[in-house]
Amino acid sequence: MSSTRSGSNSTETKRTKSSSNCGSVDGTACEDPLFTDQLGAYGPYEDEPAFNKGIVEALESSLQGAWAVTISDAVLDTLKDHDIVMSHGDISPRNILVRGTKVVAILDWEMLGFYPENWDHASRASTSQLGRAAGLRIRSRRGFYGLITPN
Secondary structure (H helix, E strand, C coil): EEEEEEEECEEECCCCCCCEEECCCCCCCCCCHCCCCCCCCCCCCCHHHHHHHHHHHHHHHHHHHHHHHHHHHHHHHHCCCCCCCEEEECCHHHEEECCCEEEEECEEEEEEEEEEECCHHHHCHCCHHHHHHHCEEEECCCEEEEEECCC
């Protein structure tokens, strides 16, 4: 990661391109709640378009009907042209330790991998208030979080 100064009082961090493949940091399948219906079956992928097809495959194995088509079309139409960078994979407030006003630690790195630069943000939408408001929930399977499904 490289850091650049932007303006007098703010710092902007830019992640540099790290890989052309999408998947776990060790080069194996994707580790993300979206891909847990068939552990080890999703990836690694050679590039973002292949990764997006994997997302669609995972969604279609869980969702059916018009909702599956709508979400799949949105993924293929909008998630493109991103650099592949190292991503935490499970960034959320519960994994960030703060002391006072400073971040002192980031926890829970088992989903670390190389993903499109928007993945940390995009993949958390299903577990956020926005995702719940849109009628999404996460189903638990075999002790892991499962795929996004409608309520």
